[in-house]
Amino acid sequence: xxxxxxxxxxxxxxLGAFSLLSEQWNAFQQxxxxxxxxxxxxxxxxxDLYDRGIPPLNAVEAFEQMARIMNLEHHWxxxxxSGNHDGAVRLGAGREWRETTxxxxxxTLAEAFEPVELPDMQIFMLPFLxxxxxxxxxxxxDEESRDYTSIEAVMARIIPDLVAxxxxxxxxxxxxxxxxxxxxxxGYELTSETNSQxxxxxxxxxxLFADFxxxxxxxxxxxxASPTDTIRYAGSPVKFNTKEAQxxxxxxxxxxxxxxxxxxxxxxxxxxxIVIKGTFSEITAPAFYxxxxxxxxxxxxxxxxxxxxxxxxxxxxxxxYGDIVEVNYVGQNAQLGNVVxxxxxxxxxxxxxxxxxxxxxxxxxxxxxxxxxxxxxxxxDIGRGV
Amino acid sequence: xxxxxxxxxxxxxxLGAFSLLSEQWNAFQQxxxxxxxxxxxxxxxxxDLYDRGIPPLNAVEAFEQMARIMNLEHHWxxxxxSGNHDGAVRLGAGREWRETTxxxxxxTLAEAFEPVELPDMQIFMLPFLxxxxxxxxxxxxDEESRDYTSIEAVMARIIPDLVAxxxxxxxxxxxxxxxxxxxxxxGYELTSETNSQxxxxxxxxxxLFADFxxxxxxxxxxxxASPTDTIRYAGSPVKFNTKEAQxxxxxxxxxxxxxxxxxxxxxxxxxxxIVIKGTFSEITAPAFYxxxxxxxxxxxxxxxxxxxxxxxxxxxxxxxYGDIVEVNYVGQNAQLGNVVxxxxxxxxxxxxxxxxxxxxxxxxxxxxxxxxxxxxxxxxDIGRGV
Numbered sequence: 001x002x003x004x005x006x007x008x009x010x011x012x013x014x015l016g017a018f019s020l021l022s023e024q025w026n027a028f029q030q031x032x033x034x035x036x037x038x039x040x041x042x043x044x045x046x047x048d049l050y051d052r053g054i055p056p057l058n059a060v061e062a063f064e065q066m067a068r069i070m071n072l073e074h075h076w077x078x079x080x081x082s083g084n085h086d087g088a089v090r091l092g093a094g095r096e097w098r099e100t101t102x103x104x105x106x107x108t109l110a111e112a113f114e115p116v117e118l119p120d121m122q123i124f125m126l127p128f129l130x131x132x133x134x135x136x137x138x139x140x141x142d143e144e145s146r147d148y149t150s151i152e153a154v155m156a157r158i159i160p161d162l163v164a165x166x167x168x169x170x171x172x173x174x175x176x177x178x179x180x181x182x183x184x185x186x187g188y189e190l191t192s193e194t195n196s197q198x199x200x201x202x203x204x205x206x207x208l209f210a211d212f213x214x215x216x217x218x219x220x221x222x223x224x225a226s227p228t229d230t231i232r233y234a235g236s237p238v239k240f241n242t243k244e245a246q247x248x249x250x251x252x253x254x255x256x257x258x259x260x261x262x263x264x265x266x267x268x269x270x271x272x273x274i275v276i277k278g279t280f281s282e283i284t285a286p287a288f289y290x291x292x293x294x295x296x297x298x299x300x301x302x303x304x305x306x307x308x309x310x311x312x313x314x315x316x317x318x319x320x321y322g323d324i325v326e327v328n329y330v331g332q333n334a335q336l337g338n339v340v341x342x343x344x345x346x347x348x349x350x351x352x353x354x355x356x357x358x359x360x361x362x363x364x365x366x367x368x369x370x371x372x373x374x375x376x377x378x379x380x381d382i383g384r385g386v
Numbered sequence: 387x388x389x390x391x392x393x394x395x396x397x398x399x400x401l402g403a404f405s406l407l408s409e410q411w412n413a414f415q416q417x418x419x420x421x422x423x424x425x426x427x428x429x430x431x432x433x434d435l436y437d438r439g440i441p442p443l444n445a446v447e448a449f450e451q452m453a454r455i456m457n458l459e460h461h462w463x464x465x466x467x468s469g470n471h472d473g474a475v476r477l478g479a480g481r482e483w484r485e486t487t488x489x490x491x492x493x494t495l496a497e498a499f500e501p502v503e504l505p506d507m508q509i510f511m512l513p514f515l516x517x518x519x520x521x522x523x524x525x526x527x528d529e530e531s532r533d534y535t536s537i538e539a540v541m542a543r544i545i546p547d548l549v550a551x552x553x554x555x556x557x558x559x560x561x562x563x564x565x566x567x568x569x570x571x572x573g574y575e576l577t578s579e580t581n582s583q584x585x586x587x588x589x590x591x592x593x594l595f596a597d598f599x600x601x602x603x604x605x606x607x608x609x610x611a612s613p614t615d616t617i618r619y620a621g622s623p624v625k626f627n628t629k630e631a632q633x634x635x636x637x638x639x640x641x642x643x644x645x646x647x648x649x650x651x652x653x654x655x656x657x658x659x660i661v662i663k664g665t666f667s668e669i670t671a672p673a674f675y676x677x678x679x680x681x682x683x684x685x686x687x688x689x690x691x692x693x694x695x696x697x698x699x700x701x702x703x704x705x706x707y708g709d710i711v712e713v714n715y716v717g718q719n720a721q722l723g724n725v726v727x728x729x730x731x732x733x734x735x736x737x738x739x740x741x742x743x744x745x746x747x748x749x750x751x752x753x754x755x756x757x758x759x760x761x762x763x764x765x766x767d768i769g770r771g772v
Contacts, residue, residue, distance in 0.1 A: 057475045
């Protein structure tokens with residue numbers, strides 16, 4: 001069986017002040033072309049289909065149209081879970097009817113225990129959960145609940161229960177949406193920078209998933225974070241912030257049989273996200289900026305290493321570069337950095353990054369691990385529209 | 387063919403501070419029992435399935451469960467449209483998949499022109515529209531658009547286009563959600579009170595629908611507003627405000643063949659809405675209040691004809707009566723009425739009624755017809771989550 005593995009579409013997301021919808025449509029069309037070219041047996045979307053629990057109307061219209069194209073026109077089965085950005089209840093509405101054409105979308109823990117049964121394969125779909133969801137599902141007493149306050153503890157209970165559902169002689173795939181930590185990584189050394197997106201949270205150990213033939217992950221937007229060769233993040237198909245600017249985006253083609261083979265298929269952006277760093281006079285020099293296609297051809301993230309002695313620096317930069325998603329000040333003068341704090345908060349950083357940044361500025365120390373976890377829980381609740 | 391005709395479920399609505407969900411579940415179970423008893427061929431829900439464009443999560447869960455019971459367990463086809471309270475885009479999400487089991491829900495004008503084709507019948511479903519939707523659908527020029535600013539003008543264009551789709555030799559049903567005005571009414575004289583719910587708006591003339599065998603309407607919550615014997619409002623299955631307190635709620639069973647027969651099947655509330663009027667001393671006398679089942683057995687709307695000389699009159703009344711949805715002051719002292727204006731605004735009046743009431747208090751004259759129309763348009767936009 002051959003699958004296309006993608007994740008983290010975040011339909012409805014904005015980059016700075018700009019809608020990413022046309023970029024997301026472009027990526028989607030390449031996903032369709034790749035799926036056709038590879039003649040896949042199904043499409044896996046490992047969570048965060050939408051960017052938030054109550055997506056804007058044009059995001060709903062876009063995803064519905066994409067689903068029609070994949071499932072009703074091309075007749076590809078879809079295997080999807082809700083991620084931490086999705087509103088599980090709203091996304092799951094109509095689930096039973098979608099299944100009539102093999103569009104599977106699991107948004108509750110109970111559904112994770114009902115794998116899709118193919119002749120030679122079981123496909124388990126485990127959505128992003130709050131530990132509370134698991135405590136309710138398992139009808140835990142207050143006393144027992146005390147041992148299940150973290151995602152890691154909850155997953156250590158759930159995964160063996162999924163494995164207990166394995167039918168012998170079949171292959172087993174898991175689709176899920178968590179921060180999974182391996183002992184190594186594939187191809188790239190994970191730097192603290194690429195890893196900072198998951199905050200200081202502990203992750204679910206990859207060893208928990210050893211019994212599955214392939215684990216299709218979502219949550220981390222860079223495939224370089226994949227814990228092992230068969231436990232992979234496909235990453236997002238579109239660049240969402242400057243940390244992802246250098247990364248190649250794409251999807252995995254996964255063939256699961258007695259062996260598992262994984263192939264990377266890149267996706268080309270229409271407009272790329274270009275990160276520029278320098279003094280104001282350097283980057284406003286024609287010899288410098290003329291090297292880039294501008295005027296709507298690309299998005300620019302600009303880091304100024306000095307504080308320019310002009311009024312409306314951003315206006316001047318916009319005239320030159322066109323679509324500027326952010327202007328940062330990275331000079332050594334910390335005070336100037338504080339002055340332009342608000343410039344950071346324009347949508348290119350994750351909410352968690354903004355809160356961490358703010359806390360560090362005010363408290364002059366980073367968030368503790370407990371604080372990071374608290375922030376993550378609160379953001380999750382907000383994102384799900386609870 | 388035999389249909390159950392219902393409308394205006396408003397799932398998620400509250401009565402005063404009280405959720406109506408348990409009352410709505412009770413009504414739903416009676417709808418199911420009636421549909422079983424009558425062995426109907428389908429269930430018509432003529433709009434306002436939800437109370438607002440972005441319904442709360444428990445409302446989404448409730449309606450999904452109701453839809454599963456009707457369509458997946460009992461295998462009744464469902465013929466539904468979105469009403470002015472529904473968010474058309476969100477409600478329509480997944481529509482194509484729902485249709486695989488004959489759960490039809492139309493939320494756009496384009497869909498209205500695609501009737502469900504049964505061997506001897508065409509069922510047209512025309513959702514509530516903004517005139518703008520029609521101008522876009524018909525690709526009207528700016529000049530032409532000037533003639534289509536009202537629902538009445540738009541409907542005069544749409545309905546003949548629907549009739550043009552009629553296949554001869556078949557019966558024709560329309561499901562829609564508007565204020566339709568007949569030359570007479572059935573059974574009851576419409577008082578200005580029961581009619582005030584539609585504001586001062588002109589309605590769509592019933593004569594427009596003369597070519598249909600049966601028109602299943604939603605929008606007005608009282609079946610007594612039905613314009614003719616075959617153009618009917620089923621009304622809401624639950625009482626939503628004091629104007630509906632005296633009305634019997636229920637559904638219509640409609641048999642459409644060479645003749646059309648319509649039968650009323652009432653629905654019994656669990657908790658009734660009881661309207662009480664009197665002086666404070668009258669209605670706090672045991673001999674008076676002991677005639678009513680209280681302490682959660684009923685909802686009470688209380689109109690005081692004097693201004694009681696006690697602190698916390700509402701608290702005293704709540705101790706006696708239990709679930710009080712509103713306390714009005716209807717004494718002759720207008721000043722006192724003004725003092726307690728805020729008491730009116732607790733959810734039992736429609737938004738339009740609250741605005742009209744407020745305007746009259748401030749401006750000392752009623753809203754003009756144009757103002758009523760403007761308010762209706764704004765409320766519609768808000769309700770749809772635009």
